[in-house]
Amino acid sequence: MAGVGENANKRETICIFGTGDFGRSLGMRLLKSGYPVVYGSRDPKNTTLLPSGAQVFSHAEALNTSKIVFLAVHRENYEFISALSDQLDGKVLVDVSNNLKMNQYPESNAQYLSQLVPKANVVKGFNTVSAWALQSGSLDASSQSKKNKTMQMSKVLSWRLDLYFALGMLGFALYVLLGITSLPSVSNSVNWREFRFVQSKLGYATLLLCTAHAAVFGWDRFLQPKWYRWGLPQAYMLGIVIPCTVLVLKLILxxxxxxxxITRIRQGWERVPKDQEVPTHVNNSSLA
Structure with a gap:
């Protein structure tokens, strides 16, 4: 009974003709899935780049081990298939090739193979899958389900992202407004109070919002030494030095x-030396 169970669980050997990028990637994926893989090659002794666990034989010897054959060679190299027509009798031949150009030949590669080996069951498949996709496992649903883990969203990160985008959009909107009011056609149509309010008050508000936008982006990175690569600060740190300096000076003013x-100076007040001060009161004794 044990032998029957082992035979039932044993998977069928897969034969692959072609040891290029796609043939190697396909063999590696089949080996990971538990299928024995046999390669048919013109040079069976050259096994340097083939996946570990695969066997390499000549084309004729490899056909004797499997009923399913993947043909991973270009159409220009199909000449060896005709000599194997009898061995391919009743076997499934999977064509995975693509031509370099559309309508390059009057018939498809699968149709051409059916003419070369009419006794084989030629099917087309895997021609829309790249070798990279097979190697990386991006099409493997089981591995993807293991990688796709649900991560709990941090509340701090959530409101930080909202604040980051909100400050950026508000700052950009005010920046556009400042640019519009700087146009001669617009600035000439407003009085000096309106122009001063836009260019001064809104100008500093725009600078504050944009600086806060950059600061929220960096958050606490300036406190972490790992962000100082080669001892240099990040670009956002250098970018907010001048705006922060301007805002601090404005806060002082x-x-x-x-x-x-400053308001008195703007209104024309000047400091008079003490020796030139005019007395503002009269002595009572002089009035008497």
Whole structure:
């Protein structure tokens, strides 16, 4: 009974003609799936690049081990197939080739193979799959399901992303508004108070939003040494140095004590030396 079970679980050997990129990738994927793989090659001694676990024989010897044959060679190299017509009798021959150009031949490669080996069951398949896809396993549903794990979304990362995009969109909108008001046709149609408000108040608001946008992008990276490659700060850190300096200086200028003094200077006030000060009161004794 044990022997019957082993025979039932034993998978059929697959034969592959062609040891190029696609043939090697297909053999590697079949071996990982548990199928024995036998290669048919013109040079059976050259097994350097073939996947581990596969066997290599001549074309005729490889056909004796399998009923399913994958033909992974170009049409220009089909000349050896005709000599194997009798051995391919009743076997499944899978053509995986593609021509270099559309309508390059009057018939398809599978039709041409049916003419060369009429006793074989020629089918077309795997011609839309690349060798890279077979090697990387991107088409393997079982491996993809293991990789696709559901990760819990961090609340901090969630509101950080929302804040990042919100600041960026608002800053860009105000930046566009500043650009429009700078046009001569627009600036000439507004009074100086409106122009000053847009270029000054909204200008600093735009600078603040854009700087905050860049700061939220970096977040706490400036505190982590791993982000300082070769001891150099990242580009976003250098990009916010001047805006932060401008904002800090502006913050100093709008403090009440400084702003009051600047307002007086703008209104024409000048500091008079003490020796040139005019007395603002009259002595009571002189009035008597």
């Amino acid at each position: 709008i403090t009440p004590c400084v702003d009051k003094m």
